[in-house]
Amino acid sequence: MRTQSTGWRSLPPVGPTPAEIKKAEKLELFEAARLCARVMQPTAAARFVLETLCTFYAGRPIEGRMLVWPSNELLCERTGLGERTVRLAARQLITMGILRAKDSPNGKRFAQRNAKGQIVTAYGFDLSPLIERQEEWQQQLTALQEHERENERGFDQITIDRRATLEVLNTLAEWFPRLNIGPLRERYERLAKETPRRSPSRSPEPFLGAWKALRGEAEAQYNTAYGGNECRQKDNNNESLDQSCNKEPSKCEGQPPRASQTTLSDLLKACPDALAYLEPIHNERDLVNEAARHRGGFGVHADAWGEGIAAIGPVLAAGVLLWVVQMQNRPAPGARPIQNPGGYFRSMCRLIKEGRVNFEAEIHKLILRNRRPRE
Template identity: 50%
Template sequence: MPSAQSSGWRALKPTLPAWVEPEIADKKDLFEASHIAARVLRLPSSARFVLDQLVGCYRGELVEGRILVWPSNEFLCERTGIPERSVRYALSRLIEEGVIVSKDSPNGKRFAQRSTQGQIIRAYGFDLSPLLGRLDEFRDRLAAIKEVERERSLAFDELTINRRAAQEALRTLAEVYPEEDIAELTARALELARVTPRRSGAGSADSALDAWKAIKQEAEARYYAASAGNSCRHKDTNKYAPDQSCNNASENVRAEAPKPVANVEDLVRACPDAMEFIGEVRSDRDLIMAVSRQRGMYGVSPSAWEEAGREIGLLGAAATLVYVVQLQARPPKGAQPIKNAGGYFRALVRLIKNGEVDLANEIHRLLRR
């Protein structure tokens, strides 16, 4: 009884999609298919490296109507820099995913046979035709993945907005109405911040989104309840009509606010070295936010910053720290260099509050230097 002769091809799994023999194979399309397949199939790094090298070995000519390449394991190890065991695993993974097909020779080697004219007529190695044949499929799957990623990004954007709004509402409530007991609400926010999934992780934003919305709504409700539905503070000794008390109290609050010591333009011109560290600012609010984020770099503790904000206002505190950093970076002639910027800042704030130092004059003096 005659025995069946093997063709050298390993059979694909029946569940894998069918592919057709290519009429023409562009190397650019092969590289595109390999990169998309690596992302869609979530191939490990070793499989991606090996697949790139297999595509790179293609010479642009079909052999037996197929895209055949025949690099040795030694060649793949040298080009990818990974051990042979990892190369074997990567090839098995690519065959299992239906990206390539193996055509084995009788002796297990990979090589090509040439005619007397030098043309390749037969080859044993790996066939990349399935990779090119599934290019449209990989493109569709990649588009679906990108759509899911877009929706996830939008969900995390909404989560970030609500989280920051809730935290800002809690900070405002604590600053404006310190007598309000929000310890339980703050503890909930801290615990929620600890368990909230990160954008870089694999978690979903939906689980924490509703919780942050609830905290924000509760904080805002507590704020409006404490202010009796008004957006400004009320005075206990109210001698005005009900429709005038709110505006008069607001005027008093504004009248008691510290007078600005300098504007952003003056600080930029007077303290160029300090502003280079602080970064670009366009308004008083930008200056306050930038300095408050970087105050720890100069040894200013949170308590010192809060004290300065209470005593001379946040803008005054920001301008004072910029002034101190400028003196530290470029001391005046004959002056000792500042070794402890945080201590100097706290001492200067108290002198400004007591009227012993006029920061506006000091800043304008720097302008004349």
């Protein structure tokens, strides 16, 4: 590294000046300036002054340099900044190696012309480092963007773990009020306060393990409370749906799904409460259309609806939706109300597809139950 001496002020060390700089278009110069600002992070005033200096470049190198020579007065006029701010901004750009200074003996900025009016030399700011260091800054920007993406993935995982933990804690508090979840709740609140908000300057790495461990402990306590049964919508009356949820996998594997023989008439008799939300149904086309139109109001997402149609067909999927709505409005004796109809619909379609639920039998039970007087 060498030091450029002007005789009137000292400058920081700079790299060797190239013998010749290729001709660069002004657009390329502005792109390099924006890239530089993204990586080097100068102050807002310095970025404004840099972009303003780029506007003065005429596109022709002088003595192998991209020289511009606006006065401080002109820069203040173009930027609207004070002279002291312009001076500090220029000093920062030079110190960071974004610009080079070519100073005249008296410190003024100007160009010298020959007898033909051609510029032979000039004193001012050299914009050449913007082009020279463009590849270096591009590599740094790529590394910076990758780091930011890793941070985003980390913060996303923390958000997932935080929401899952909160959901588990709220569920335990609602269904198992005697269970002591105070320590888990305290750890959750402490972690929520200590975890930083999303920011490029903050790393989520120190908190990823803590949130993962907390979520694991909360889910373990949840599974223990439910006796290891992953089916939250568990009936307590030993009906076939409950039996199918708890059926041993060895008894269900390899069995093809049984085609449902449920008729439209049986479905309408079994689900009178669900039909109250729909227009009159005269055929299977009406059934599918009404189910598709109202499934959002029943809490069934489009993804779950599409999965159900792909698994068991549109007619049977529509029938399952009516069955879920009926069960939600009139739960089985001793059963908990359905809290998540969308998830229940999705699970029911999967069970029917796997042959683990006899939907025809479920409809027949609803018909028999509807004949009994309501309690």
